[in-house]
Amino acid sequence: MQLPSYPYHQSLEQRSGQPQRRPVVIVGAGPVGLTLALDLARRDVPVVVIDDSDHIGSGSRAVCWAKKTLEVFDRLGVGEPVAREGVRWQRGRVFHGEREAYGFDLLPEAGHKMPAMVNLQQDQVEARLVRAAQLEPRIELRGRHELIGLEQDEAGVTLNVRTPDGLFDMRADWVVACDGARSPTRTMLSLSFTGQVFEDRFLIADVRLAPGARPRGLDPARPERWFWFDPPFHPGQSVLLHAQADGLWRIDFQLGRDADVEAEKQPERIKARVSEMLDGAPFELAWSSIYQFACRRAERFRVGRVLLAGDAAHQVSPFGARGANSGVQDVDNLGWKLAAVLKGEGADAGLGLLDSYEFERIEAADDNIGHSTRATDFISPKSALSRRLRKAALDLAAHTAFAKPLVNSGRLSMPTEHVDSPLSTLDDQAWAGGPGPGCPAPDAPLEAGGWLSEALAGGFALLAFGWPVAVEGVKLITLPGEGLAATRYGARPGSLYLVRPDAIVAARWHAFDAAAVRAALARAHGRSE
Template structure:
């Protein structure tokens, strides 16, 4: 029990398979009702795909667990219908501070540019996020949440998967076209299928303590190397909702996890940090070990792995939940098109390629952070401490300090779904920003009715074309060609075109229009009249051109669907 949160209990309902209903094969079964499984299920259900979610529990996660949600994740949650409550309940922040001993070495700004809908980071206990996702999932008619339903067996074939589900009322078989395994770092599904996860377990442990207190620390990320209140080790401080503060204490490999979790051992550590006069109470305590591991392949026939079941990283840098939600974002649109017969199964292999590359990136960052935070030799510690001392006065040394590279969206520049700029024939060339594979940069826009909003909210769940008209009216031939991309019989899938100009158009425009009244879109996208961006359903750029060419757009679209190389 927590003093600041009351755990909901979700009711078990007898499944139709135990009511002598006719055998039914579901398009998708998701295993695990954590943030990743719920995100994947909601994404698919909102696109019209019937989904069953099975989970062996009946409530949300215990303890704060996942904590920091990055801007890109918040944008995905917006599309899933849960972004606003997360931002409203959570603690927004964008400044981090690094300390060595008792003095500040330097600070950094995560979102130096203005004009984004969402903040750089929001801190919120994982149980709140799960609660919001469950509440939204319960409103979707084609999403079936099955609590107290444990997967005890799974068979993955070339054309379907069969699961054995155990409940208090008995066991039953559940058949699916596809299964998404989001059942955590210890993944029973991975074990049942005899699949490996490879990587490294670091010999260090950290204590997590969620503390309830009224404190005047700002809403920032504070990281100490060898502070006087925890000599020779590291400490991290974050603010959460409800006056809860997350404190991470480095313990060392020899620490006994069970002993360290006892209040009589935790309280003195916190008291040494806060001082004798600050009242506080413990909310939740846990001990974790650094791990940097991943599966060689995230697909096993008809089973697709996402989140911690596919890859695990050390917690510094907030790369766990953020990466997992981006897994779901990457997978859902591809699975939808494969189920609809509009793309081959090869498109799902691109999920493994792209999110495998993201996992490798996260593992590299996490490993380097761990090596810097927990030096493995006297020489490594000497180098680290010298770097921290130098960083106080030398800005170049700050790039060498690694207290956890914070999560940002992976740039999928090597994706086989991209049409590179060379293939898109840009003249003059584009700058690197917003290259194929990059997630969309947001920008303030105004719609045709004069309502202000954000570019990111006008994209997602379908292919979108962004055509920049500048201050010139659209040529009739260009208008017709743009409209044809989404017209009857659009090949291979429709592309909804948004025309972006500097001013609101007069009268009723033939295409959806947005006004770039502040010029932010033109600056971030290096847009000139005629510039065209092709954007995937997960809001990543897959091609761009200086001048719109319908034939080239359709070729790039077919490549993004794995219909041609």
């Protein structure tokens, strides 16, 4: 695929010498920043995205895109191409040595538009997002614009930007930092970035097998996630394998904390490791990298009119595909709130909604960091006792059900349940099942065709099971009082759900009360009715 670029050009600010006020400036043109730009543009909010580069980064980097992220991409017009071009999978296998310890299925039930996971190299996902942004008239994508300073006051933020033609100032109502783990914006805000840095190093190798080669039974037609503890081809360490698009396979080798990084970078050393794993089958080494990771987050995700998202706000280990996916979910949470604030939907909407972004996404970051830390501790035990406990869990998992949950090769990305969200209205009646307030709204097929995830369309929606109702300013989706959707929502004829624009449940009732719906809608906007 030919990757698009976003070449430098002089802006209106530079030509006029006067700062132009922008509603939102996004710093960073990676998947997170571009997703937010597309989301805001769909909400009729003009956006400027600045990046110190002018092209998509090299290498596959993030490859696993979870169902929730795919649903966000789908709403923005890129979900179906990503799902079509990537490798769909939902099953995984965990090995101890050569023996399988257990297997899992991320989405055992049918009736969802998007698959559990799609593997597609980050550069190809970014290419889709860049092209979509370049076609959107409300988005201005500026390459080779480096943020070197910012100051804010009650009315907005002034950004000092360096370009090939020198320095100039921009003015914004709001700034969102999506500029990665080394975020200059976070540094300018003097925010601490605390957590745990792991000493273990890992090698990524993207390889392409020779036509017809099937070492270890690898079959592109049946892609699965394979994880080995202590395999014979890499004793004492761990290995992760994923199928990717374009006939590539991603292999992660644990190298240990004492690895000689310079020696391990050598192509011949990498090829020797891969060859041993693939039983000598011929292959091409397409890309490689060595990484060391951390599980940590910023102390705040909002400082006045500047907000942090993605790796600028938090980092996790790559086991579980929680990095890029949680970043996309950050901006899915933020986009509608920022648009509502800019449109003045409620006198105190700014304080309530944007503080709720920080509350909810810090909760999600802590959830992801906890999962990632536990996975890393299991994958890389630090003591003899931990190693013995891990071996016992792996041995038992092959024969007993109770031990399978003890084996942790990375809990795969799932959206966080914000059960304590200040935007939610608590249940006033008992429910037999279904997602409660603060939980993600599940997808389901619609009777007339299409999918519930499509019908939600990024706005507030009222799901009415059994018969229609009406509340001004809220989209109505009428669903059968019985059937798959009703079962997933724990609904009966007459039940209703109020769903937020980020597909999070705001409230639910077993009977319609227009006043209760209006009060819940006001609370979900961060204000009293």
